[in-house]
Amino acid sequence: MTSHPGGRSAVTCEYRCGNACAHPAPNTSDNEYFGDVAKDVLSRRGALKAGAVMAAAAGGFAALSGTAAAAEPAGVEAAGRGRPARKVPGTDFDKVPPNTNDAVTIPPGYDQRIVIRWGDPVVPGAPKFDFAKQTAAAQEKQFGYNNDFVGLIPQDPLGLRSLLVANHEYTTETHMFPADQYDKNNPTEEQVRIAWAAHGLSVVQVTRDLLRGGLHVVPSRYNRRITLNTPFEVRGPAAGSQYLKTSADPTGRRILGTQNNCAGSVTPWGTVLSGEENVNQYFGHAGEVTDPVVAARLKRYGFSGAESTRKWERFDKRWDVRAEPNETNRFGWVVEIDPNDPNSTPIKHTHLGRFKHEAAAVKIARDGRVVAYSGDDERFEYIYKYVSNGKYKPGKSAHARRHNSALLDDGTLYVGRFTGDSPAGEIDGSGRLPSDGEFDGVGEWIPLAAGNKSFVDGFTAEEVYVFTRLAADKVMPTKMDRPEDIEPNPVNGRVYVALTNNSDRGKAGKAGVDEANPRNINRNGHVLEFEEIGDATSTKFAWRLLLVCGDPKEADTYFGGFDKNLVSPISCPDNVAFDPHGNLWISTDGNALGSHDGLFSVPVTGPERGYVKQFLSVPVGAETCGPVVTDNVVLVAVQHPGENADSSANPTSHWPDGGNSQPRPSIVSVWRKGAWGLPGRIGIR
Template sequence: MRKLLPLIGTPSQSHPGGRSAMTCRFRCGDACFHEVPNTSDNEYVGEIIAGAIGRRTMVRAAAVVTVAAAAGTAGVAGALPAAAAPADTSGKSSGNSGKSSGKPSAKAARGLRYSSVAPNTADAVTVPDGYAQNVVIRWGEPILRGAPAFDPEKQTAAAQAGQFGYNNDFLALLPIPGECDRQLLVANHEYTDEVLMFRGYDAANPTRQQVEVAWAAHGLGVVVVEEDRRTGKLTAVPRHHLNRRVTATTEFRLTGPAAGSDLLKTSADPTGTKVLGTLNNCSGGTTPWGTTLHGEENFNQYFANSGRATDKRYGIGTGATERKWERFDKRFDVAQEPNEVHRFGYVVELDPYDPTSTPRKHTALGRFKHEAATVRLTDDGRPVVYSGDDERFDYFYKFVGSKRMKKGSSRAVREHNLSLLDEGTLYVARLTGDSPTIEIDGTGKLPADGEFDGSGEWIPIATATAKGAVSHVEGMSAEEVFVFTRLAGDKVGATKMDRPEDIQPSPVTGKVYVALTNNTNRGVGANAKADEANPRNANKHGHILELTERLGRPESTTFAWSLFLVAGDPDDPATYFAGFPKDDVSPISCPDNVAFDPHGNLWISTDGSQLGSHDGLFGVATRGSRRGELKQFLTVPNGAETCGPIVQDRRVLVAVQHPGEVDGATVEKPASTWPDGPGKIVRPAVVAVWRKDGEDIGV
């Protein structure tokens, strides 16, 4: 039996998923301690259909039904599909799906041949033997011309607007034409932790200067990085002409079907098309046309004094906010500006190659707590975007565009491609298990067929075209669907999931992986009980779902699914690693961000491990005889979360977010000395890791 490590610091045992109370306070506004926003009574499909129709007959029927992308009479999505002839819906192929195939080979999968890092509580980034690391860039380092060096005792909004922002999450690396040793690093700056930023911070009475610094520390950062050819080391290039900061006061353009709607108009913007800033950007994605996407997640916590039912569904509070921004700008006070909150919760698109461009918020992708936005193309060049809604019992979505990507770099081509996410159909997922309900007992015990699996359908909720938009949800207009997307998901009976976060399609197999971080409310009280897609009550460790679109086509409206990984201590019988022997895998808890390496392995970063170890980064094989073998690659310092993994041939990048965020910590009493040692302020940062011998990662 593995011995789990004691919890570090002084985290409250009542905080689910292993997070400190401080993290819950600043990152998501104590979301897990509020009433569950989703009080809809839509049931899991596996429970609805138990009865007259044979279960497996129904599953086959559900898996072959198709819905035209632009079709949609009101209410069509709410009906169960009619029976149809069986078709190839499983998407399974020998060795690539289901359980690990055959006897494992002697070696780990290519890309994962490193010594696993043991669970630990070291106040450091701990990497495998034979690997080295460096800090690429820290919070506060100047990246724009004229920005001063970072001085934690003399912070100003003007300085911070030219410096790297706080709490880096999603990362992207893009090539720079003509600069072969350089790449463009794009980072999300999700949120601020004022008690770790300002000496003597008074949470009840923040100053205007502190608030304005926090506004400037949110948003996005673009900075050129340069590699050392002899190693994998990366260093930031300050004051490059492509470097950029986007903050909570940068102008954005609202685009798509809800732009200009009365629901988005404010006193400052009567057109409903311009909004200042982006908030709480969590994960994101890159596009085939050279832009980056950023998901606005826990935006609800920034808005005060709401009393509307629609806001309650989004977790908007009725009183003051933690940061008290409403004291300094009325747009954060719902009582004064009721529509401002409707202008957040979207997918943001940034053109990182044009520092003068206006970023866009795409309303066609819906409004909810977007964890991510990842893109793949259909065979005819249309974008498909996957995104999870990071909330207990909420849903995951897919957008299928109707316009085709154009190739080229002219201004006209780039402008066309920047409009690709404004027209198409938005879908929400409904999952059906293929095991009898009685076999899903909430403990995580596998059903008789040896897998948690089944079929699913993408339910259309609205379609946007150049001529207008059409709702597919009875009782809701198209504008309402795009602004109150959660309500649309409720109405059509989407499947309540355990905090769907990052979603990544495999570039090798096309299978789609959905990280479900945890849900300690599952099966508690009147909340939804375990189902085959979310098989554990009081789920504190999370799981990863593997989804196969019908016939491998991303625009399909049906899919097969199985749980690829059920997280936790491998000695716990309620865990599952794609059928791989559990005595040879690393323990893992609370999967959050996911990425793929060049070999097709899935890499998983964690947020709030409940196993006593610090959060980390893990690689797991998705194919072949070692499918399901999971190995820990690194851990992060005290109080930190592992974010934004990028795995290249010779380098791994992670964003070390909120280091030192341990209950009771302050600038005066830090809980971490990372990254600069004792006597220095703790600073979120980006870290690069490489092999000391210069060879590729994990080979």
């Protein structure tokens, strides 16, 4: 099967993102802010002298970083062959080597167990899964397809009972149905309705199995499916907008369903935020829209072409852009669900802007305001931040959850601009480090809108929220290399961004390199770390690249200054998470180095900063998603196993059930043997 850029298969590219990599990047704005500034920056020292804010930022970052010397990191045996002399808590495991096993491969001394797989029962009355005899009614009650984000919400102090929440990003109909039953050019209405039911989210209660280990799904009043048929409440300043009204919803305040839910986060108040990402691929006939203003807006969001891949528009006009052009504007938001209230109505938050959200993650500022970070996952798109006006109310009661959720509907939306501190000539696209030894600099948050006030010339506030990409283009933010998951570190307070890749960087007619995106034809991606100057509500920050991913043997890779001879190869960082010690954990998507995707740990402070170690790898054709790392268990969502085959006729993977079974996207739990029943013992030690 031919692979597309990175390690993805053509099938994954078609069904997950609508072949985004095969189409021109939607951002064609003339926005080269960084390049213009960089020409005037003569040296790092000169940049630091340019202003007190920049000097303070760089000094503070350096003091907190704990970066090891590049020659021989402290704490590593002098010979450079052994394991670190001092074990970093949470990362003391034997590295899993790169491999192509059709299995979840874990270190010695660990065990694993499937938590839940596509088609398993979620709500009462769900029938046993039957690959050859699926129905929409059954799928409405069963675990959905292609699990991505995983969130775990403890229900007791020891985490013996928790609510597990999973996103179901997309459907791959050629693999969901027997090959002799599914005609991609003529799907049946029932097959389409099955796909609608397989999208969305699942909530299940899980318990720790103290005898066998792992997590076990149990029947519960909390168990719930959210699908493309579930009503959502529209909240925030764009609720009721003229751009959200349709014939089915003339109020613009009630939307059916959520789709292409990629990553997400658990909020401090115990709800889940989920990002709607590649929603453009589900709509048909966008290329036939003749109104030039509407057509330009559709193009900026990647809506194009005639019939869609899935042909949904044949069975419901809301997927036909000609019939309901505003329906496209009703997706691409951050959504919030309350797992602790199974009767609650999910929310779409318009104040966080509309674009291809990978996720949104929340941090509470020192003054109590809520700060939410989000990336727009496409080539040359931007990083955003939202700051609330109101203040967080501690606690997870129903009242506190409602109060804190409302904070996401009244604040200010910003977009990020990154400025490097090295001479322009040293950022040449090769990935070679500049003379100061790091890719780093400062940045600013540019306001876009606050409530009903727009800060962008030519845009109303309503237009800023609904057409955020177009508004952001006007203020010249930095074009990034696919900003995906963004998460604040609960231990050191810094924020980490996975920038997956960008094979178009530096090509003719495309944006060139800058210090925050320093490689041309960036196939392996990088991880960015930034720290707000003063407080999370600040409009200034300092940044640096923690990792420049790829083969450690290559000159264009960097691992926080750590000895490259000791690290695991890593490519295409996607989701990020933290363990209780503040170590960064990275899951990958589309490994361009020839081995399977996996989960990796990285200390971010101290002498082992940048020491990348692979903890597990996933099966044939799969992607690693949704990592959760707790004291007792590691969870990963194994997405699209076997999707490097053309169809279900000849599966290339038989995970998780083995034998001749069809592959099924699933969530797997991993734990250290002998430590499962001991509260407070770290599952990954």
